[in-house]
Amino acid sequence: MNLCWTTLPQNLKLTRHGCDRGVGMNGAGIFGAIFARDVRLAWSQGGTGTMALSFFLIAVTLFPFGVGPEPQTLARIAAGVIWVVALLACLLSLDRLYQADYEDGSLDDLALSPLGLTGVAAAKILAHWVATILPLVALSPVLGMLMNLDGDAYGMLLLSLLIGTPALSLIGSVGAALTVSVRRGGVLMSLLVLPLYVPTLIFGVGAIDAAAGMTDALPHLAFLGAVTLVALVIGPVASAAALRLSLE
């Protein structure tokens, strides 16, 4: 048997002989690999990417049927509707963030990565945001049009979603990690996470309303960013702690 793979240099500390990279592990490489894997999975068959995007589109179009097609009514609620539906789409897609890995055993592998579970969670959250939420943000002006959003508010719609939605992924990740071993954990997860989404929703919609009303949106955006920063500190650490529980 010719085992040609054995000719590779053996390594223990993840350094390779003849490699000009410094000693120690290749953390950026691992982070990138997890990110790439999750983005790929989100956009392959059964992934959350298309699902969340379709949900976003369909759910927003329901509102005119519910409240009537008067342009003024729609314009008044446009920002709130788009934000709430984006938030729900995020929640729906987070349901499987860790559960798929838990069910097929890859969570064990993730936990053994030298990057550490906190880093792994951060990579997965970033992948979720880029693969699932960013398309929603990109689509939001179209929905703004359908909802007759004030012409001055489009830029702020994009900006507030860009600044605010990372907090949704970060906080939602904690909920997803806590309910990873619960069958049909999605409903429970909503119960855990939705109250924590309140500040993001308030500041996100506030910024758009301010822009539409020609007042200063900056304070709203500043607080929105602050909420995201707090979520950035809490999210990966708390997710990792929760995931560790499910390994036992």
Place this chain on the structure above:
Amino acid sequence: MHRFANPAEFNRLADAILPWAKVVMAAAFLYGLYLALYASPADYQQGESVRIMYIHVPAAWMAMFTYMVVAVASFTALVWRHPLALLAGKAAAPIGLVFTGLALLTGMLWGKPMWGTYWVWDGRLTSVLVLFFLYLGYMALWRALDEEDKAGRAASILALVGVVNIPIIKFSVDWWNTLHQPASVMRMDGPSMPVEMLWPLLTLAVAYKAYFVVVLLYRMKLEINLRKLSVLSSLEVQG
């Protein structure tokens, strides 16, 4: 092992505290209710409805206070793996939920004569409502996981995430409230509260605290007994 991590030690301590807590509770409730419902004057603006406030405000305080207790217990349970702290969080949460519910209910009852409607998206009431949801989530997570230990630690993580978020939620709700209701609604407690109104409020707050201690200790003793029971029954199975 911590001293009070020993259930027997804890039971002794609880039994020593309980009678005193009960006396304080009974005395404070009797005196407080006498002051609140009889001895204090009706408000010149709110009339007799002001008496709802004596029930409402301490309940709202307790709602917050109990969440802090749950958070501290959670922190202790996670960092020092203290088994009784886990049970303390579990035992405290339903009490907090009841106080939160009481605050909401009395707030609504007070709102009807004051605002003409049971529910107004007032900043305080809304914050308490969100707190109510946080309690529900904490308790639901405890019930969702089979293993007591795991469920407790998961709920503890949630409680800590929640406690970091509470000031943010509170601030954002106040912010939102001032944006949407520039004509400020009547506040339940003005800055200049007369002494004859402050006194029943504080007495009832003490009564609520004592009630909390009594129920918490009983619930913890109950949880310990349930643990004992499951341990004994597993011994039986083992033969």
Place this chain on the structure above:
Amino acid sequence: MTGRHHSSFETRVLKADGLATSRGGRRVFEGLSFELHAGGLLYLRGPNGSGKSTLLRLVAGFVKARAGTLTYGDSDWTVNAPAYDAALIYAGHDNALKPVLTLRENALAYVSLMTGEAPAAARLDGAARLFGLTALLDRPARFFSSGQKHRANLMRFALLDRPLWLMDEPTVGLDAVSRQSLADLMTSHLAAGGMIIAATHDPIGVDGDELVLDNFTPKLEIDEAWL
């Protein structure tokens, strides 16, 4: 076998001393001690439920020890997660394959998760050949039979260089040829100074020590503090 594995592992001693753990509120084992040196193979024996998988998961750092210590060289694995030492490969009951990814993509994802770098193509091909999976390399894993999935899972041992292998029932559902390949792989790993802990009912055909978990059954399966 071509000449390989010039003892290039920096193998340290894995030492368990008085380990105890519980699962679902019940003690699984207690007072469990063993030592594993370079080239050592430890078979875990015992009936179902005796804690073989739990011990493997404890060594991997997934399950916390309630008592005792587990050290790998000067690294205390009861305190610090073994993951940071990048010293072990774990294969559990689940195959950890993403159904929509091909075998090649799955293997690539695994290696880069552990090292941050893609495996050399030649090495990946070699690992696939070893377990008779060459023809399946570019097929999505959802089309695999359960035996193929299991072999695909075993490929990880040929893809990474880590001194300690943790194998949970590695022979289940393996045909004679693959079983021989696995035995060869294990032999060469041990010859290179590696270490293996394997929970298995079947004989694999590689010599090793036995750890009988029945010997560490707790006297009282409960936490007596609650009594």
